[in-house]
Amino acid sequence: MTDETSAVVARGVRKTYGRTAALDGFDLTVPPGTVCGLLGPNGAGKTTAVRVLATLLRFDAGHARVAGHDVTRHPERVRAAIGLTGQYAAVDETLSGRQNLVLFGRLRHLPSRTVRRRADELLDQFGLTDAAGRSAGTYSGGMRRRLDLAASLITRPQVLFLDEPTTGLDPRSRNGLWDAVRTLVADGTTVLLTTQYLEEADQLADRVSVVDAGRVVAEGTSAELKARSGADRIELVVRHAGQLPTAAALVERITGGTVRVDREIRQLSAPVADRITALAELLRALQDAGIAVEDVVLRRPTLDEAFLHLTGDRSGRAGTEVAA
Amino acid sequence: MSTTVETRVPSGRAEQAPPSGPLTRLRWAVVDGWVMTGRNMRHVIRSPEEIVLYFSLPIMFVLVFGYVFGSGMAVPGDGSYREFLLPGVFVMTMLYGLGATASQIAVDAGRGVVDRFRSLPMARSALLTGRAGADLLRALLELSVLVVCGLLVGWRWRNGLGDAAAAVGLILLLRLALTWLGILLGLLVPNPDTVSVIVFPLAFPLTALSNVFVAPELLPEWLGAIAAWNPLSATVAAARDLFGNPGLGGGSWAAEHALLLAVGWPVLLIAVIAPLAVRRYQRLSR
Numbered sequence: 269m270t271d272e273t274s275a276v277v278a279r280g281v282r283k284t285y286g287r288t289a290a291l292d293g294f295d296l297t298v299p300p301g302t303v304c305g306l307l308g309p310n311g312a313g314k315t316t317a318v319r320v321l322a323t324l325l326r327f328d329a330g331h332a333r334v335a336g337h338d339v340t341r342h343p344e345r346v347r348a349a350i351g352l353t354g355q356y357a358a359v360d361e362t363l364s365g366r367q368n369l370v371l372f373g374r375l376r377h378l379p380s381r382t383v384r385r386r387a388d389e390l391l392d393q394f395g396l397t398d399a400a401g402r403s404a405g406t407y408s409g410g411m412r413r414r415l416d417l418a419a420s421l422i423t424r425p426q427v428l429f430l431d432e433p434t435t436g437l438d439p440r441s442r443n444g445l446w447d448a449v450r451t452l453v454a455d456g457t458t459v460l461l462t463t464q465y466l467e468e469a470d471q472l473a474d475r476v477s478v479v480d481a482g483r484v485v486a487e488g489t490s491a492e493l494k495a496r497s498g499a500d501r502i503e504l505v506v507r508h509a510g511q512l513p514t515a516a517a518l519v520e521r522i523t524g525g526t527v528r529v530d531r532e533i534r535q536l537s538a539p540v541a542d543r544i545t546a547l548a549e550l551l552r553a554l555q556d557a558g559i560a561v562e563d564v565v566l567r568r569p570t571l572d573e574a575f576l577h578l579t580g581d582r583s584g585r586a587g588t589e590v591a592a
Numbered sequence: 593m594s595t596t597v598e599t600r601v602p603s604g605r606a607e608q609a610p611p612s613g614p615l616t617r618l619r620w621a622v623v624d625g626w627v628m629t630g631r632n633m634r635h636v637i638r639s640p641e642e643i644v645l646y647f648s649l650p651i652m653f654v655l656v657f658g659y660v661f662g663s664g665m666a667v668p669g670d671g672s673y674r675e676f677l678l679p680g681v682f683v684m685t686m687l688y689g690l691g692a693t694a695s696q697i698a699v700d701a702g703r704g705v706v707d708r709f710r711s712l713p714m715a716r717s718a719l720l721t722g723r724a725g726a727d728l729l730r731a732l733l734e735l736s737v738l739v740v741c742g743l744l745v746g747w748r749w750r751n752g753l754g755d756a757a758a759a760v761g762l763i764l765l766l767r768l769a770l771t772w773l774g775i776l777l778g779l780l781v782p783n784p785d786t787v788s789v790i791v792f793p794l795a796f797p798l799t800a801l802s803n804v805f806v807a808p809e810l811l812p813e814w815l816g817a818i819a820a821w822n823p824l825s826a827t828v829a830a831a832r833d834l835f836g837n838p839g840l841g842g843g844s845w846a847a848e849h850a851l852l853l854a855v856g857w858p859v860l861l862i863a864v865i866a867p868l869a870v871r872r873y874q875r876l877s878r
Contacts, residue, residue, distance in 0.1 A: 322711050348713035358708035362635045374627045375714040377620070378602060386602065403638065419708065423602045 271333060275300040275427050275458035276321060280330035283316055283482075290316040291327065292482035298460060298475075300426075303453055305473030305490075306462040309579055313482040314462035315355065318431045321460065322352045335426040348376070351420030351428045355435060357412040358419070361405035365396050365415050368404055373422045383422070390418040394448070410441035417448060428452060430461045434468060446472060466572050480579040493574045499525075499539040500568050502547060506534050507560035515559050522550045540566070621715035628722020632696075633729060646730065647737050650685045654741045657681060657805065666810065671838025678738075678747040679759070679831040680804030683824055685734055686767040687799060690774040691791035693727050697778030698787050701876060717870055724771045731767040735760060750836030759834035762854045766827045769858035769865070776869040779876070803828050807839050808847070820846040823861070826853035 271277045276298035283291040291313050298304040306314045319325040321334055323343040332339040335349035352358070359368050366387050373383030391397045394414040399407060404415055413433065420428060430449070434442040449472060453459055463469055469476050470490050478486040478493065486493060502523065506515050509531060516527045516536055523546055525539040540546045543566050554561055569577075636642055658681075662673040700706055700719065709719055749756040774791075781787050799805075801818050803825040808816040819825055829850035832839050846853060 324707060324710050344713050347711055350711065352708065352711040354704060354707055356704040358704040358706075360631065360705050361703070362638050363631065364638075367634060371627065371631050372708065372712065375624060375709070375712045375718070377623075377713070382602060 271297075272336065273300070274298060274333070275302075275335060276304070276460055277333045278317070278321065278330065279332070281317070281320060281327050281332055282329040283320060283325065283327040289482050291320065294330070294479075294483055296477060296484060298427075298458055300458050301453065301456050302474040303449070303459040303461060303472050305469035305476040306460065306479050307464075307466065307469050307476050307575060308462075308479030310464070312479040312579075314479050315431055316482075317479070318352075318354075318429050318460065318462055322350060322429050323347055324352075349426040351423075351425035352431075353413075353417050353420045353429070353433055354431045357404075357409075357416040359404045359412060359415050362403060364401050365404055365407070365411075366391060366400040368415060369419060369422060372419045376423055378423070386422050390421060394418045395444075410437055413437060413441065413445070417445060421452070424452075424455065425457055427458045427460065430459060432462055432464065434463075434465065442468075466570070466575055478575065478578045486578045490574075493578065494569050496574065496578075499541055500543055500566055501537050502540045502543075502550070503535060503537040503563075503565050503567065504550075504554075504561055505563040506536070507562050509534050511559045512536070514557060515554065518553050518557060518559075519550065522546055522553060534562075617715075621717055621721070624715040624718035625721030625725060627714075628718045629725030629729070630722075632722055632726030636726075636730070646734060649688065650681070650734050650738045651741055653681045653685060654678070654738065654745060658745050661805070665805070667807065667838050672746065674745055675747050675837050676807075676832070676839040677805070678742045678745075679835055679837055680802075680828050681742075682735060682738055682763050682831065683766065683828045684799050684804050685738060686731060686763060686770055687795050687824065688791075689727060689731060689734070689767065690770045690777070690795065691788050692730075693723060693771050693774030694778035694781075694787045694791060695784040697723055697775050698781065698784045701779060701873075702783070706876070716874060720775050720866075720869055720873055723775055724768060727771045727774075728764060728768060731764055735763065747837070751834060755834040755836070759831040762827055762830050762834070765855070765858045766823070769823075769861035772862055772865040772869055776865050776872065779869060779872045798822065798824060803839070808844070817844065820844045823853070823857035826850050826857050830854035 271279070274297050276296060278294050278296040281291050281294040282289060294313065294317055296304070296306075296317070306317060308314050316325065320327050321332055321339060323339055323346050326340075334346045337345040337349065339346055360371065363371065369387035369390055370380075370383050373386055374380065378386070388397075391400045394417070396411060396415060396418070399411060404412060407415065417430075417433065428449075433449075434445055437445065446468075449459060449461075459472075461468070461472060473490065475488060476490050476493055477484045486496065488496070502519075504515075504519075506512060512529060512531065512534060516529055519536050519538050520527050523538045523540045527536055527538045529536055547564070547566060551561070551564070654677075657677055658674045662677060665673045665677075667673050667676045697720075700723075706719070710716075715721075749759075777790065778787055781790060801815065802822040803819055806819075808819040808825065810816075811819055826846065829847060830853075831837075833850060
């Protein structure tokens with residue numbers, strides 16, 4: 269994949285505010301027709317990256333291309349090829365839903381008949397036909413977000429930027445939005461999605477870039493990132509809390525890893541390398557020791573764990589870690 | 593939310609971006625500015641209480657100043673104070689419109705929708721020119737109401753329709769300059785509440801130190817000189833001249849060349865302020 273054929277390319281992009289670098293050597297390559305998830309803690313630089321790529325923000329160093337156009341030299345060509353749906357619904361709150369779509373369509377220089385037809389199609393597609401004549405200011409959060417996405421789709425964007433598109437949405441609206449994004453991608457649109465929801469990246473993104481302190485610190489499919497963040501884990505729940513210490517000692521001897529104990533739910537968990545052998549051995553040992561087990565699972569690490577592993581665990585969640 | 597595959601969706605292409613020739617660029621800037629003017633006018637239509645506000649202020653000006661103050665005011669030469677006053681009220685209404693311009697730009701600039709405008713392949717100037725366009729239309733409406741009020745309280749234009757239209761044109765030209773001042777203010781103080789607080793102390797002395805209420809020659813000499821050179825005074829004096837209303841005179845150069853200044857001041861203000869405002873807008877949120 270060369271820089272010329274990629275839908276989004278950033279090379280060494282740097283953006284500073286005073287002395288703080290919001291982007292500090294940001295690199296990204298998104299192949300056309302794919303969904304790239306930008307995942308990172310608050311303040312990692314995800315939104316700054318989107319604003320730079322969407323021509324809203326000038327940057328200090330590096331270069332960026334979107335849909336084949338240089339972001340600095342031909343911003344208006346980039347703007348014609350992109351759609352942007354931000355964290356805060358960027359619609360005119362006084363105008364009605366339909367007036368919003370017509371306005372944004374006309375500012376894209378489409379013939380007015382095309383604009384009106386397209387507005388009606390989008391209102392229908394996003395379930396806003398009944399509310400089409402009402403001020404967008406009276407819409408619920410979910411409706412506003414749908415209108416905002418519709419406003420980005422008046423022309424089919426080559427590249428669509430979604431900046432935390434489902435923050436604050438109920439599950440039904442969120443699923444609807446995900447479906448709409450999948451349909452777009454099936455039609456060939458490239459999507460760059462920032463999200464704090466690991467599930468969202470897992471669901472939608474072909475590849476995930478983990479952003480921390482203004483640069484991409486890890487990149488891969490969500491399966492690759494999970495694999496990189498460490499071994500599978502074995503989790504078991506014992507029936508009697510009193511047997512937890514004995515069970516923990518057994519688990520530690522067999523897996524050789526640090527055992528995590530959660531007394532509340534009587535759960536033990538530990539990383540495990542040779543999955544099935546260790547599982548069989550452990551169950552035998554527990555049975556011999558007379559420890560009743562209620563539940564056992566072997567599972568791959570969640571994207572959540574991968575994320576914390578890759579960005580450094582700053583949330584203090586390790587509090588439940590107890591050496592057995 | 594259905595997921596029907598749409599086959600006739602226009603695709604985003606570079607051709608929808610403004611082409612690079614200066615003339616075509618200008619054409620797109622005008623088209624986009626006009627679309628944004630339409631957007632701002634729709635705002636007015638959707639909040640009718642604002643229309644009432646538009647018209648109540650000018651009507652109040654005519655009644656309060658014409659009848660309450662008018663009884664005790666003198667006019668140089670011979671003439672009715674109300675006829676002297678009306679061109680001044682026209683111009684003062686234009687000045688106070690600056691507050692609405694500034695706060696509406698501040699509201700726009702503070703909202704997420706400005707991000708959408710900035711991410712569209714539209715002319716960068718359109719948000720500002722659209723504001724100016726809508727405010728000129730609003731000024732035209734206000735002037736119509738004022739003219740009707742004026743006719744009701746005995747004001748007349750006496751030099752024919754052509755001169756009257758020229759006077760209205762000069763007043764609108766001043767309004768355009770004040771609009772750009774309002775736009776710049778709204779961008780510099782991007783908080784709608786602060787803006788309206790700032791505008792009054794700015795506008796009030798400007799009207800007091802002008803020929804709106806009192807002829808400059810009736811003021812102490814140094815005050816009269818300030819009043820005579822005030823951009824508002826130039827437009828008011830030129831309008832009084834063109835309408836054939838009383839209150840002309842004073843021997844100062846500024847008073848003698850009111851027509852020249854009524855064109856020169858606004859043009860100068862626009863030439864200085866409009867580029868500053870566009871620059872400021874382009875630097876928003878960087």
